Amino acid sequence: MSDLPLDGVRVVDLSWIIAGPTATRFMAAMGAEVIKVGSARRPDPSTRGPAFQAYNQSKLYCALNISSPEGLELVKQLIAVSDVVIENFAVGVIDRLGLSYEAASAARPDIIMVSSSGTGHLGPHKDYVAYGSLLQHYTGWNSISGNPQSEPVPGGLWADPWVGMELAMVTAAALNNRALTGQGQYIDFSMAEALTAGIPGAILDYQMNQRLPETMGNRDARYAPHGVYHCVGADRWVAIAVTNDEEWQSLCGVIQRPDLLPDPRFADADGRREHQDELDAAITQWTILFDDHEATRRLQEAGVPSGPSLDMCRVFNEPQLREVGYISQIRTRDGELRELPGLPWRFEGGEEPIFTEAPVLGQDNEYVYQELLGLSGREVARLVEEEVIY
Amino acid sequence: MVAGLLPGVRVLDVGQGISAPYCAKILAQMGAEVIKVEPPDGDEARRMGPFPGDSPHPERSGLFLAMNSNKYGVSLDLASPDGAEAFKRLAAGADIVVENPPPGSLETHGLGYETLKTINPGLIFTSVTPFGNRGPYKDFKATDLVLYHMSGHAHGLLGAVEDPDSNPPIRAGGHQAELVGGMAAATATLMALYRKRMTGKGCRIDISSFEAMVNQLISGLASCAYGRPAPPRDAIEVEEAAAAGMVSAIGGILPCNDGYVAISPREDVQWERWLGIMDNPAWAADDRYSTRDARQKNSPSLWKLLSEWSSNHSKHEIARWGQEQRIPCFPVNTVLDLFNDEQLAHREFFVEIEHPAAGALKYPGAPYKFSNTELPLAARPAPLLGEHNESILGKLE
Known part of the structure; x- marks a missing residue:
């Protein structure tokens, strides 16, 4: 038991790369038990290195080949004892795996299932394959930025982190509703729409004045200077x-x-x-x-x-981030003490959020399969042997 | 009447401008009853525009309308004893108060969290400020421009430039730092609301928009924690980094005969299919482009070759060809393109709301659909200044 907001909430995290794992990182730090489910058969593309460390802090990690029949059965058992399941595969993948909302809610009627994709799970372009950087162009998000009369800016990393936070937000909204009504939800999330929702001024200006956004670098339509x-120094x-x-x-x-x-x-x-x-x-x-x-x-x-105007490493070195506790030291399994990011908010008087280093695949198999699902050691050994727990 | 996800949840939005009002807007579209509390001269966003015909009018500011749809509105002078008393009565019945003042300003009216929690112990009180209420920068003044630059985002937006000293980093348009602060506030507030449902406890939440912006770049921070250098801006350094294998994926925009298209055929299988779309040009066999590694290292010259081809086609045409081959590929859309986009139309993303002073306008809706609950996205237009004084404040007496 903790006093953290999401104490008692269990999340089955089938998501990968950036957006989904960012969402579940928020939940894990706020007290949810997040079980990342992955497989050596199809590793998370960001499995190693600093990015994985950043996106997967404070989670448990079990290995499971959910494309095998027994693997599918086990993940359904896990969903049956969980509150939330989240995935961000290409549209259609989760259905082909046999884990549609219908299947998930059969295992757990009040499950909250969060599905995020590039253009959403309904509509003529639902099958469009997407990367966040390209969606920033598709959605008009990049079109409002740039120096005057220049070609569209390439755009920084925005789509996935933004969507990651918004996915955590919609999950929290659904949890509130479930606490009130007892009902679960399937949440169809479109990354593209999340970006277009971020340029309301341009959308209204077009309707009011039939005008496309004028890019103005660092200048502003209202304020000056x-x-x-x-400053002193190159690129300062x-x-x-x-x-x-x-x-x-x-x-x-x-x-x-x-x-x-x-x-x-x-x-x-x-x-x-x-x-x-x-x-x-x-x-x-x-x-x-x-x-x-x-x-x-x-x-x-x-x-x-x-x-x-700071580059990444100068941001990292800002004293503000340490003094407020946003960056704190965690000992990672390579033996080093590393200064890693936390949460951009403080619950005053509440418990500190939980930050542990990112897990490795399979490190929590025993907890998940034996403690939670009640399998025997012998059964687990067989499933490992047969590359179901894999 | 659509109930939404948060029936019975009452929110007071004391925010101005973008950040806190955006948090409250999200709560409103999730179905909470949000009362916007404005000073007698109105929210700052009423002066921000865009305005029809560029003619300022407090009831026709696009940003105000977008940030405050689906809320009720009252005007109160919190500096007057009557105004403060009315606010306390509203707060006594609220679940959530959201504010984004200069640090301490609700405090100066005797209406800070310490006061309000004595009359409403279960209150969730969310403050959004540029740097939060701690640390060496807590009293610093910042705007969207300052936060975008301080958080590292500006260094990544422009990509490589020939001469960094004459081509400074720039911000993104559209108040992105303020929106991120608002989204962080909504996320934390909804988590606190869940805790309140489970335990009855309220709390004060301190949101730093600076940290919320920095938190958008946690992979970059972690790279620094592992001793890696910051990504360069100088075009020569970027090329050197690419040659050293530090660029992880090729991708970018190509010129077309009607605009641009964004592509990233980074995987070998995607590249093969991409060459098919271009009718397998002879240069593709060149050693500089035959492997993924080589393409990454030689991406500047590769991009020139791709551009020569793309300039003869339209952006929608290329995007369609790419998607038919399962290659991530999208037109670079203008706002006008968005209104004509069949995917957004099918999903009914834009929501039309009729406003008494601004008329019927299409607003961005919610990027999420809940299977079992309809959201009240067009319940009411943004409130006129003081529109619900009588119906809401009148009832307090």
Whole structure:
């Protein structure tokens, strides 16, 4: 027993790669017992290395070949004693395996089954094969970003992590409903739609003004100055966003340009936007003298929204992430102490989330097959021999 | 009346702008009864646009309308004794309060969690702020631009550039950091609500949008934890990394005669079929492109060859050919393409809602369908400022 929110919830995790495992990582850290089910026959493509460590912390891991008849029977037994089952195979795979919602809910009537795919499980393009990076283009998500008049940006890693969190959210919603009504759910989740839902401004602008989004780099349709400014060092920048006149006045003080204040051209946001090139040059004359963190410190002291533009390893080294406990040390099985990410929230007064290192395939076979499902050691040995537990 | 998943759950949305209102919007579309509490001059999002004809109007801001559909709305001056009292009465009957103030501002009106939990011990109180309420940055001011850059995302968005010092990292459009903060808040809040159902306990949840953004890149963080360098931006360094086998998959966009298509025929079997679509060009036999490794290492020159071919075809045509061969491949869609997309149409993704001031508009719906429960996605338009003062606040007296 713990005091964590999902204490007592058991999740059968058939998902792999990024989105599904990200969802179950949230659940595991919040107290659910997540049993990752995989097989050496078809290993999770991200089985090794840092990415697997990141996406699979705090989970149990049992080996099972669910495409064998006995394997299918065992996973159904596992579903019968679980609350949630989640999968993100290509559309149709889970049905062919014999694990449709019909089959899962026959094993456990109030099961919550979460199925995520590129374009959803119904519709003329449901069978489209997808990678997250390509869906970002398909859904218009990338179309609103970029420098002016340039080709579409390749886009960073967005689709899978975003969907991972949203899958955890819909699962929590379904758990609440089950607690209230006793009923389970099948959840048909479309990654593509999740991305399109993330650009409401562009969708409404098109209807209101028959206009496609104008890409504007770091600039903003409303605020100015608004951009990144070169600091000391190669590829070092500080992001500055002035959102009102008071911040504008503060900025002029920090960059020691009080002469800009009385200039009527810069008196309001519209004027500052119109003359942004000139202002950007003035700001850069100051930022170029400072390290990006030092520039940030001085700007923040004066109340100007700002921060360094960081690469991944500099993000990793941010003291903020350690002081709030987001990054903490875990000893991994290679014997090293590693600083690994946690959860982006704190439940104050509650129990700390659970973080253990990512599991290896089969490490929890005994718990799952003997303790949970009541198989004998001899039966397990036979199933291992016959490559069912495999 | 569609009940949704959360019948009887009452939420007070004290948020402004995007992050907290987005959290409350999710709760509303899941079926909670959400009351938006705005200051007398309205939520900041009413001034954010986009507006029809670019003409600002507090009841016609696209972002406000999108973030606040399916909520009720009241206006309250929390600085006045009457307003604070009304808010306390609302909070006494609520399950959840969501806010995104500058740190401590509900506090200054004597309406922080410590006060509210004395009148409602089971309350879940969710605060979304740029950096949370702890750590050296807790009082820093940040916007979507700042959070997108500080969290490492901007360095990955543009891909390789010739000269990083004249081609800075850029942010994504559309307030993505604020949306991530809101989604993290909804996720944590729904988990806390489940705990409340099981144990009766409330709690305070502190959400840092910065951490929520950083958390989108946990694989990158883990790479750093294993001593690996950050992915480079400089085109030459990117090529060197590719040559050293550090690029895991080829993929990207190709120019077409009507836009672009996004492809990634990374596996050998996919590549074979892709060559078939291109009528097996002679260059494919070249050693530089004959294996997956070689293609990754030589992806810049490979991309030029692919582009020469793709420029003669349309994006929808190439995407269809690719998908017919089971190769992940999609047109690079504009917003207009989305309205014409037959998959989105079949799934009824866009939801039309009639609003008294803004008219009928199509909003993005929910990317999920629950087999046993219909969601109230078009229950009501975003509230006019103070629209439900009488029906909700009136009842308190």
